[in-house]
Amino acid sequence: MSRSVSCNADSPCAGSKIGGCNVAQLGRLRREFLKVRPGWRGLCLLCFALLMQPIWVDDVSDPRLADYRDVRDADLRRKRGLFMAEGRFVVDVLLRDSRYAPDSFFLNPKSFEVLEPVINECGGDAPVYVAKQEVFSDVVGFDMHRGCLAVGNVGEALGFEVLIAQAAKEASLVIVVEGLRNTENLGGIFRNAMAFGASAVLMCPESCDPLYRKAIRVSMGGTLCIPFAQVTSWPAGLSRLRDAGFQLVALDLADDAIPLDELGLRIVPDRPVALLLGTEGRGISEAALDQVDHAVRIPMAPGVDSLNVATASGIAMHAVFAGNGGSNSKPGAPK
Known part of the structure; x- marks a missing residue:
């Protein structure tokens, strides 16, 4: 089949002819086809597509x-x-x-x-x-x-309050990132979030844009289908997650952080979890750590002090996902 072209009324090709109609008329015709009863819609759209190039x-x-x-x-x-x-x-x-x-x-x-x-x-x-x-x-x-x-x-940005209300209702996993400016790492986090059923990604104002081309590509489209929002009041806005019933868990390298495999003993089943991630070098700020319920670390071999943040996020998300019996909600935002 062939594909339609589209122009606005002021463009040079707005008066051009295809199949006896001009392009603007065909655009309106296609919209009318979408109103046809479902049983006939496929045939109508097929006929429409055959007219187009x-x-x-x-x-x-x-x-x-x-x-x-x-x-x-x-x-x-x-x-x-x-x-x-x-x-x-x-x-x-x-x-x-x-x-x-x-x-x-x-x-x-x-x-x-x-x-x-x-x-x-x-x-x-x-x-x-x-x-x-x-x-x-x-x-x-x-x-x-x-x-x-x-x-x-891009359209209108999604609201922070709307996303956390939806995630809390579904008792699902939310990812929170602080100070992440590397688009490849952010893309990797979104890809992991898609794999492990996170319902949203929340970002501090310093984090990079999930809709940059490299972030979209590395995420395999995850940044397009997982809703995200900016937490404008940082880190005070994290308290809104707790108010909504979330358990705040942070990945941290501190010696007193609990091993990740013990997290299942600390969190309450059937309550949503917000997983907080920071950068490899600076980690999570003390002000943000003050907001969390549990700081956890990934045990590593001696002499290795950190993992790439995207890699670490996947390990941590899997732990939460497996702890929920693989039952995190499928990601998605209202279309």
């Missing part, structure tokens, strides 16, 4: 590809409220499992062939730009063999 691009300087041309994450976020998803698996997560709406797609022919069904089903009216691999690489500025990018709309 992707936008083939062979000019590296095409202005419609500006978002994909040597653009830094911070520029996308600050200027336009967008983020970049990279790779077929991550783009599939963006479309099927996230609350974010795609703004556009930029694909090589193979990626378009693979993703066309899910784009037709979940891509809305976002335009799909397709280019040969050599043109694709020239646009993005390096040889990206995956040949698959999508720009998404």
Whole structure:
């Protein structure tokens, strides 16, 4: 099947014709198809998709590809409220499992062939730009063999209070990070959170952005489907977790921290847990540690004083997950 193109009324292609209709009319037609009774909807969408074509691009300087041309994450976020998803698996997560709406797609022919069904089903009216691999690489500025990018709309941030209320109701695990500025580590934490059923990730104001491209890629799309929020009042805001019924557990290297394998004896079953993580070097601040109920450490061989924070988070999340009998809630936010 072929994929639709989409333009606003002021764009140069808004009056172009496809199958006897202009693009703006086809956009409205697609929205009407979505109102059709479910029994007929699939047939209607199939007919609609057959009328449409992707936008083939062979000019590296095409202005419609500006978002994909040597653009830094911070520029996308600050200027336009967008983020970049990279790779077929991550783009599939963006479309099927996230609350974010795609703004556009930029694909090589193979990626378009693979993703066309899910784009037709979940891509809305976002335009799909397709280019040969050599043109694709020239646009993005390096040889990206995956040949698959999508720009998404950030939308409104989720509220801290809303997330902890939902997690408390489900008695699920929440991850809290302090001072984490490395996007790869943050992405790894989100990937672990997805694997072990954490329902949300909460961050101090100093932590990096989960919607930076590298964080999204390393998380395998976890930052797109696990809801997150910033705790603006830090570390005083941690008290709100306790007020909501959470047991606060921190990973710490202190000698008096209890071994991780004893945590199951200390926490109360059927009550939600908030797991607090800090950086490898500085660790968790004393002010934040003052808020926790239990400080735990991961036993290690002599001479080894720490683990990478993403690695340590996975070990700790598994301990909580296994202690709950593998029953943490499936992550997800209202779409």
